[in-house]
Amino acid sequence: MTTITGTDGRDALRTGADGDRIEAGAGGDYIFNRHAGTVLEGGAGDDQYRLYDPDATVVETADGGHDTIWAWRSLTLPEHVEDAVFKGVRFWHSVEGNGLDNRISAGDGRQALAGRGGDDTLTGGGGRDTFHVEPGEGHDRITDFTPGTDILALWLPGFESAAAILDAAEDTGAGTLLRFGEAQSVLLEGVATADLTAADFGLGPSPLDLLDGRVPTFADEFDDAGTLAGGPWQSAPPNGHPVTAGLARGAREHTYLSAETGSHSPFSVEDGILSITARRTPEDLQDEVATDWVSGSLVTHGTFSQLYGYFEVRARIPEGQGFWPAFWLTRDDFHWPPEIDILEALGDQSTRYRAAVHSEIWGTKVTAAEQWIVPDTAADFHDYGVLWTPSELVFSFDGREMFRVPTPPDMHEPMALTLNLAVGGWTGGPGAGTPDAGAFEIDHVRVYDIPGIEEMPRSEDLGPYADLETGRLTTGAQKEIDLYGPAVRRVSVEGTPGLALAAGEDATLVGDGAANLLAGNALGTTFNGGAGDDTLRGEGGNDMLIGGDGDDRIEGGPGVDRMVGGAGDDTYVLRTGDGANAGGVDLVWERAGEGTDTLFLADARPEDVRSHVDWARWHVSIDTGTGTERVMLKATPGIGGHDVGTHVERVVFADGTVWDMTGGLFLFDDDGAHTSSGSVHADTILGAGGDDTLIGMDGDDLIEGGAGIDVLYGWNGDDILRETGSEGGNRLHGEAGADTLEAGDGGDHLDGGAGDDVLRGGAGNDTLVGGTGRDRVQAGPGADSLDGGAGADRLLGQDGGDTLDGGPGHDMLAGADGADRLSGGVGSDALWGGAGADTLDGGPGRDRLTGGAGDDVFAFRLGEMDGDRIADLEAEDRIEVAIASGQGPVSVVREGDALVFLDADGDVAARLLTEAGLPEDVTLIPL
Known part of the structure; x- marks a missing residue:
């Protein structure tokens, strides 16, 4: 400076x-x-x-x-x-x-x-x-x-x-x-x-004058503080595991929290106003949240969506640089684009209002947007609306028309609502003058249907989004790209169905409605086949290949290529040497449901391929023997799992092997550190080297971590989670379903979650938590810690000195060799120590304790003894009873096969039964 x-x-x-x-x-x-x-x-x-x-x-x-x-x-x-x-x-x-x-x-x-x-x-x-x-x-x-x-x-x-x-x-x-x-x-x-x-x-x-006869279909006036509990709004993303969704949704300067985060919930309702508050990350969340800000988002995916109609929010935006409130619509099935931004504002530009429509043409997001100066949107509440018809979208501010734009071709499916307060925006993040917190205040959200609206003609006007003749696309409010450039060769002009560029010739090739053959050169070319069953060959350079309608064959050739098939049954051909530029990634971009499409790996076998799926992308790496080539394909993070198969339905290999991408996925990752998640089907997800995060999503999945320090999530379904590495520090979470979790050779952490799970320890010192349900938790050779959690669980120790805690429920705990510590927890439990000097503590409930071989300690608390029974009592075994402050003095008398504990008044405070004689002594331990 x-x-x-x-x-x-x-x-x-x-x-x-x-x-x-x-x-x-x-x-x-x-x-x-x-x-x-x-x-x-x-x-x-x-x-x-x-x-x-x-x-x-x-x-x-x-x-x-x-x-x-x-x-x-x-x-x-x-x-x-x-x-x-x-x-x-x-x-x-x-x-x-x-x-x-x-x-x-x-x-x-x-x-x-x-x-x-x-x-x-x-x-x-x-x-x-x-x-x-x-x-x-x-x-x-x-x-x-x-x-x-x-x-x-x-x-x-x-x-x-x-x-x-x-x-x-x-x-x-x-x-x-x-x-x-x-x-x-x-x-x-x-x-x-x-x-x-x-x-x-x-x-x-x-x-509003066009809404005669309108029928209310959705209205939230936020008059009830319980509007977020069990209502149409969801604060946790329904289309992704919280880990993957958090990665995508918090990609700017914030992390979205759900309504279930207690005192840190970003949502509140008071006096008929919903507030979504963004604030600097509280100190006690900083170990869990990697961003400087936390905020909230509400969606109605899966609970409310509508095709066409009038959508309105009445709101006041927060003032301050970096606050970015919005009310917008996206498809209920999560395919994106399209998107309608009814309200999008910046806290440091509160006198400017922006509305936008996002669509997709030739695999590129296109945008029609307008901005206006309006009365200060942070000073008072205003109405923001859109009338969506098959023909057009009409945006309004306080009932005044502001913007009218044709409805794009991909905007004829039901759309759900989103209210959110992001942190960031196109003018930058929070600055020195930004308040520590800001609230997006919403007075109401209303949606109306208009009878007969679906009968209106669909628009064919793409003018605000693109000029298809010249190849110009409007990609933002102040952005435009020219795909064709100054030199364009057209089949319709040259009168031949085939066009080929000479060496060194720099031009765009454009087909017509027939079956065209378009071939490029080493420079990098834009191709547009148009309608018809076309063959496009990039030959070399970084190409843009657009198939258009028809059953097209697209061969990118060497270089980093972007391939967009369009409607029809398209085939994408990748050969050894394609995409060979260092660090380059070919892109295959298919919209969902536009035919049965194929990725043909002409020189590869299944064992040559490594892949993973992260947010909206399927990443494929191909081992060519001389290096690695990469291609990336579009996916949709739908409810319950990623949808790959409606974009590209199958993969065909050189040996004739066919992968059906519409069913369960086979994802075998490379040695990088990746986040990968599956589909709604039964997937196989395998890590390799690297510190991976692997999520099964819906379906009965097989998930293996491999080398590296991995985090595995089963989510829904009866999953198998297996760690095969030896580094230790891996974390396996079964979550919902009857899951099987197996630790590796290091010290791993296993958590079964909900459902009747099976957990098995490995060679290291593992922590195994059954969670809710009737779980079977088996220690490995190391000194493991087992926690059954809620439910009637079976906990089994092994050779090490294990710690077993049954938790709530009627549990069975069995030690093995080694000095084990067994705690039954709440419920009527059965504890068996096995060989070794074990400590057995039944906890509250009527428990049965068997020490087994070795010098065992039977530990009780006076207030928790409820007819407990000791099945064996050897000479060197001990009974210890903890006496809490205020319970003493306590005396012990023998009464048949029972030990009776008397309080200071001589009343019976507890009774302990034994099946193998009485001990010489009982140790009373004051607490």
């Missing part, structure tokens, strides 16, 4: 690096900023700032002259800066003034201009501009308002209709003057009142 100092004359000063500071001094200076995180201080004089990089703090004082900022990105004028000249011409931007009499001018492009306080002069320039006016903003002048093109957005009480606005209009020699009281007006220079219509004020028919 450098401080650059000017003189008292007219200086031209430029930043040289991120974080620089300019102190220009007196004089009318030119200050050029091309770096981020800078501080620009103009000083006295009429200064001009050119913000090529907008990440700058401009410092001016009240007596610092008449200053101007030139900007190319959205801008809010800092204090004491009078004028703005906006130079950007592409995409949407906003320019907002301050409390001074600002002069704001823009050029071609779509801008939103707001003068804010003071008497401002606004010039929109060419293009469709919106001029924004709120109460108390003075007497403004718009120099170039064009009726039928520009919009004057008036957010003034009493002027919500065109009739009310035009009643306030007056034709003057300078143009139309709109008076909103003595202190506020807008002059439209050169415009006659007769030229103005409701559309010029953004007040065409409201989407």
